[in-house]
Amino acid sequence: KNQVEQSPQSLIILEGKNCTLQCNYTVSPFSNLRWYKQDTGRGPVSLTIMTFSENTKSNGRYTATLDADTKQSSLHITASQLSDSASYICVVTLNTGGFKTIFGAGTRLFVKA
Amino acid sequence: DVKVTQSSRYLVKRTGEKVFLECVQDMDHENMFWYRQDPGLGLRLIYFSYDVKMKEKGDIPEGYSVSREKKERFSLILESASTNQTSMYLCASTTNQPQHFGDGTRLSIL
Numbered sequence: 323k324n325q326v327e328q329s330p331q332s333l334i335i336l337e338g339k340n341c342t343l344q345c346n347y348t349v350s351p352f353s354n355l356r357w358y359k360q361d362t363g364r365g366p367v368s369l370t371i372m373t374f375s376e377n378t379k380s381n382g383r384y385t386a387t388l389d390a391d392t393k394q395s396s397l398h399i400t401a402s403q404l405s406d407s408a409s410y411i412c413v414v415t416l417n418t419g420g421f422k423t424i425f426g427a428g429t430r431l432f433v434k435a
Numbered sequence: 436d437v438k439v440t441q442s443s444r445y446l447v448k449r450t451g452e453k454v455f456l457e458c459v460q461d462m463d464h465e466n467m468f469w470y471r472q473d474p475g476l477g478l479r480l481i482y483f484s485y486d487v488k489m490k491e492k493g494d495i496p497e498g499y500s501v502s503r504e505k506k507e508r509f510s511l512i513l514e515s516a517s518t519n520q521t522s523m524y525l526c527a528s529t530t531n532q533p534q535h536f537g538d539g540t541r542l543s544i545l
Contacts, residue, residue, distance in 0.1 A: 326477065356533055365439070365525055365536030366478075411477070421466065425477030 324349045326414050326426040334432040339402055343429045345395040345412030353417035357386050357397045360409040360428070369397070369410075399431075407433045438462070441526050441537040449545050454513040456540050458526030466529050467509035469493075469501060471522040472539070478525060484509055516544045 326347045335341050347355070354373045358366035370379040370386040372395070379386050383400045399406055412426040442457035460467065466485050470478040470493075480493030482501040490501050498520060502510040509528075513520055521544045527534040 358533075363444075363538065365527075365538045367536070368533035371533060421468070421483060423480070425479075427475055427477050 324414075324416065324424050326412055326424045328410075328412050328426040328429050330429060331427070332430040332432070334434060335402055337402060337404055337433055337435050340398065340400050341402060341431065343397045343399075343410050343412075343431070345397070345426055347393050347395070347412070347414045347424070347426075349393075349414040349416055349424050351417040352390065352393075353415040355386075355388055355395050356413045356415070357384070357395075358411040358413060360411060362408070366411055402433045404433050404435060407431060439526055439528055439535050439537040441524075441540050443540050444538065445541050445543075447543045447545060448513075448516050450516060450518060452513075452516050454516050454542070454544075456511040456513075456524055456526075456542070458509045458511070458528075458537055459507050460509075460526075460528040460535070461507065462528065462530075462535070463506065464528040464530050464535075465506070467503065468527040468529075468534065469499075469509065469511045470525045470527065471495070472525055473522050481511065518544050520544050 329344045356371045357369045360366040372379050372388045385398045388395045409428040411428040414424050416422040438461045440459045448454050468483040469481045484490045484503040500512045524540045526537040
């Protein structure tokens with residue numbers, strides 16, 4: 323069964339600290355993996371996208387990694403800011419020629435001052 | 436910047452009502468999607484459309500229908516609303532990837 327599981331479910335960190343969010347998937351055939359940020363009351367916004375051959379992608383203080391062998395991805399946030407408080411959603415697209423995507427349930431990150 | 440606009444941020448309807456959720460995008464994208472988002476679950480695809488008047492069922496189409504009469508507009512219809520359709524509804528559009536999302540409509544069915 324195609325699944326995307328994220329951990330932890332929620333996380334609280336102090337402003338300025340780093341954190342890492344995890345995404346494990348059992349999706350096949352794999353096309354790409356994306357991380358989205360969803361602020362409260364807003365729609366998700368794409369942070370990074372990685373294909374099978376890419377193992378790291380950065381977007382400012384966000385760095386995503388992908389290990390296609392173990393089917394794991396992580397999103398590392400450096401020097402967190404209060405504005406990083408949001409849900410982070412891992413999304414895997416299947417390589418079936420259509421738009422079949424599997425969404426993780428997300429990690430809710432709280433950054434406190 | 437891509438703009439995906441959903442007509443209502445919050446909506447309250449009664450059981451049995453016919454409900455219309457509207458979505459408009461301004462980037463001439465061929466593909467548009469409707470998802471629902473529930474706590475503890477990932478986004479689930481209800482319907483998508485890859486062209487005007489074309490539609491495809493997603494993973495949870497039961498109780499919903501869609502309409503795409505113009506390229507920029509994709510409507511989700513709840514034919515007879517039920518309480519289990521209380522949820523956040525997100526519209527998205529794309530040419531390829533990534534998908535661009537609207538800010539969602541939080542729908543409550545009483």
